[in-house]
Amino acid sequence: MQTFGNLFIVATPIGNIEDITFRAIKTLENVDFIACEDTRITSRLLNHYSITTPLFVMSARIEQNKIATVLDRIKSGENCALVSDAGTPCISDPGIRLVNAALKEDIKVTSIPGANAAIAALSIAGLPTDSFLFEGFLPQKKGRQKKLKELCEIDKTIVLYESVYRIKKLLEELNEYMPERIVSVQREITKMFEENRTGTPSELLENLDEKKLKGEFVIVISPQSWEAV
Numbered sequence: 001m002q003t004f005g006n007l008f009i010v011a012t013p014i015g016n017i018e019d020i021t022f023r024a025i026k027t028l029e030n031v032d033f034i035a036c037e038d039t040r041i042t043s044r045l046l047n048h049y050s051i052t053t054p055l056f057v058m059s060a061r062i063e064q065n066k067i068a069t070v071l072d073r074i075k076s077g078e079n080c081a082l083v084s085d086a087g088t089p090c091i092s093d094p095g096i097r098l099v100n101a102a103l104k105e106d107i108k109v110t111s112i113p114g115a116n117a118a119i120a121a122l123s124i125a126g127l128p129t130d131s132f133l134f135e136g137f138l139p140q141k142k143g144r145q146k147k148l149k150e151l152c153e154i155d156k157t158i159v160l161y162e163s164v165y166r167i168k169k170l171l172e173e174l175n176e177y178m179p180e181r182i183v184s185v186q187r188e189i190t191k192m193f194e195e196n197r198t199g200t201p202s203e204l205l206e207n208l209d210e211k212k213l214k215g216e217f218v219i220v221i222s223p224q225s226w227e228a229v
Helices: 022-030 039-048 063-075 096-104 117-125 144-152 167-177 201-206
Strands: 006-010 033-036 055-057 080-082 108-112 132-137 157-162 183-187 195-199 217-221
Touching (some): 096 108, 117 157, 117 217, 157 167, 167 217, 195 201
Parallel strands (some): 006 080, 006 108, 132 157
Antiparallel strands (some): 157 217
16 A cells, blocks of 8 residues: 655744744654745755755746646655745745645645744734735736725725835825725834834825835735724
C-alpha cells in the first residue's frame, strides 16, 4: 500500500522575523522540501533559524505549472511545506490551487497557523470584529469602482490590502464613497516603523505624508451603522 506524504500550510512572519511559532520552525526543519514564492525571501527566514531544507519555487505566475510536480513528490512519500513571502499562504497569496489539487488526490493538508496581516490589523483597529468582510486587494482598474459601490452597501467591518502606490487613491475613493466611515490605516505591521492612523477618509488624507509612505498597508473600515464610543 502506497503511503502519501503530507502538505503543510505554514504561516511565516509578516514583518518581525520572530513572529513565527515553534511548530512552524519544527515543520520547516522536518519536511523534505519547502514550496515558496521567492527563494531569496524565504532563504532569509531559513538562514535566521539555521534551517537547511531544500526550496522549490512556486510563485503565483508559475503555480499552475508546478502543481503536478509537487503532488508527484508528495505521493511518492515526501512531505512538503508551503509558505508565502509573508503571513499565511493562500490568503491573498499563491497556494490555493495546490491545496485544492492535493485534497482531490486525498493528500492530507495540515495548517500550521501563525501571523496574518488582516487579523493582526483587526485586533488593533478598535472597530467591530464580530462580523467582517475581507476583500484583499481591490481590482486595480477594471471593476474597481463597481466593487467600491458594492462595499458601500455592506454594513460590516471591511478589511482591504493596498500598496504604497495606490493608498492615496484609495483614501480619495473612500472619501467619495464612504466619507462618514471610520477608517484605520495600518502600515508596516510588526516592523520597526509600524504605524496605525484612524479617522474619516478626509482626516486621513489631510495628514497623509506622501514622502514617508512605504511598505504594504492594511485598511480596516468601520460598519456604516457603527459609532465610536
